Amino acid sequence: MSLANGRTYLAIPGPSVVPDAVLRAMHRASPNIYDGELPDMMPDLIRDLKRVARTDCHAAIYICNGHGTWEASLANTVAAGEKVLVLATGFFAQRWADTTRTCGIEVDVLEFDVGGTFDLDRVRDTLAADKTHSYKAVLAVHVDTSSSNRNEFAPLRAILDDLNHPALLIADCIAAMGCDRFEMDAWGVDVAMTGSQKGLMCPPGVGFVFFNDRAAEMRKSMKQVSTYWDWTQRADPDAFYQYFGGTAPTHHLYGLRAALDLIHDEGLEAVWDRHATLARAIWAACEHWGQDGPLRLTVPDRALRSHAVTALSIGKPLGTQLRHWCADTAGVTLGIGLGMGTPEDPQSDGFFRFGHMGHVNAHMILGLLGVVEAGLGALDIPHRAGGASAAAKVISGV
Numbered sequence: 373m374s375l376a377n378g379r380t381y382l383a384i385p386g387p388s389v390v391p392d393a394v395l396r397a398m399h400r401a402s403p404n405i406y407d408g409e410l411p412d413m414m415p416d417l418i419r420d421l422k423r424v425a426r427t428d429c430h431a432a433i434y435i436c437n438g439h440g441t442w443e444a445s446l447a448n449t450v451a452a453g454e455k456v457l458v459l460a461t462g463f464f465a466q467r468w469a470d471t472t473r474t475c476g477i478e479v480d481v482l483e484f485d486v487g488g489t490f491d492l493d494r495v496r497d498t499l500a501a502d503k504t505h506s507y508k509a510v511l512a513v514h515v516d517t518s519s520s521n522r523n524e525f526a527p528l529r530a531i532l533d534d535l536n537h538p539a540l541l542i543a544d545c546i547a548a549m550g551c552d553r554f555e556m557d558a559w560g561v562d563v564a565m566t567g568s569q570k571g572l573m574c575p576p577g578v579g580f581v582f583f584n585d586r587a588a589e590m591r592k593s594m595k596q597v598s599t600y601w602d603w604t605q606r607a608d609p610d611a612f613y614q615y616f617g618g619t620a621p622t623h624h625l626y627g628l629r630a631a632l633d634l635i636h637d638e639g640l641e642a643v644w645d646r647h648a649t650l651a652r653a654i655w656a657a658c659e660h661w662g663q664d665g666p667l668r669l670t671v672p673d674r675a676l677r678s679h680a681v682t683a684l685s686i687g688k689p690l691g692t693q694l695r696h697w698c699a700d701t702a703g704v705t706l707g708i709g710l711g712m713g714t715p716e717d718p719q720s721d722g723f724f725r726f727g728h729m730g731h732v733n734a735h736m737i738l739g740l741l742g743v744v745e746a747g748l749g750a751l752d753i754p755h756r757a758g759g760a761s762a763a764a765k766v767i768s769g770v
């Protein structure tokens with residue numbers, strides 16, 4: 373029997389749950405793109421968007437997904453033939469490195485433990501050895517959505533400053549901006565990017581690149597930047613049409629306006645706290661189940677875990693079986709285990725993920741965990757019973 377009819381929950385790490393307020397804001401006739409309400413609302417929209425990135429710098433909007441923002445950030449700062457250093461703790465950093473190579477840029481990758489974080493001594497040694505300052509930028513992922521580990525940027529900034537190394541610090545914040553604490557200006561990040569469909573709770577299709585004056589200077593020294601990716605016009609809210617290099621993503625902008633209102637009405641600190649507490653409930657359940665069975669969190673150290681996504685291993689083919697059971701029987705879709713298998717089998721059946729980013733609350737998370745516990749039982753997967761109760765205790769303690 374299926375019990376899946378009713379409101380479904382797409383509990384994957386993006387696209388995330390779209391709030392009704394965002395859907396309602398988008399449900400309207402096409403607006404005028406030349407003047408009136410839509411262009412008029414841009415300055416405040418940009419201001420409130422920058423508040424989510426904790427920056428007073430510039431923001432450019434592209435009609436693209438996160439992959440597009442990878443190219444956008446590079447197109448304005450690093451020319452073909454130049455070199456960057458990628459710090460990799462997972463699949464997304466590796467994909468970003470691959471994308472960077474296809475732009476004709478030379479890439480050195482420092483690989484670190486997927487369930488851990490950067491070894492700062494290795495980062496320092498590598499940058500110190502770069503006496504000619506051949507690295508134009510250091511590329512690092514804030515939360516690698518494949519492993520769900522979270523990396524810090526302030527220590528990277530400290531190393532660059534210490535060594536007087538001029539490389540830009542570029543951060544992929546696509547997974548967790550608006551979920552996990554991120555402070556672009558305070559942490560000394562020069563370029564940061566995100567997409568509309570994760571912490572920003574909108575449908576996929578719009579990408580955001582934040583950049584400071586140092587990065588803007590770098591853009592000016594570039595011999596050539598293609599029109600579409602050039603962020604110069606896009607960061608001028610008075611140049612609405614040019615802003616988008618063509619037609620604006622009209623309805624997305626209305627949705628984004630509603631999403632930013634949700635975030636700032638709750639308060640960004642409170643939004644981060646909500647994600648942290650819900651994540652602790654998830655960890656409590658998973659750690660409990662794992663005491664008598666194969667379930668493991670990919671990131672053993674709580675301090676290194678994202679509050680927006682949780683990656684798990686359970687052994688082949690149980691990950692896939694559990695995902696199917698939860699979707700078919702209970703209306704909850706879990707994320708696939710991305711990039712955690714072998715190179716030949718990167719989406720191995722032994723892994724899965726929970727997305728808990730954006731518009732999620734206690735009842736959704738407890739529902740998710742209750743369903744997973746039911747699934748573990750239904751599929752006879754060994755586990756210690758009572759994980760959902762362990763999560764409930766975290767919520768009770770609020």
Ligand SMILES: *Cc1c(COP(=O)(O)O)cnc(C)c1O
Nearest residue numbers: 437438439464515517546547567
């Ligand atoms: C989702 C994600 C991306 C890719 O974003 P798309 O919108 O799917 O192109 C890149 N990096 C990270 C860390 C992500 O979570």
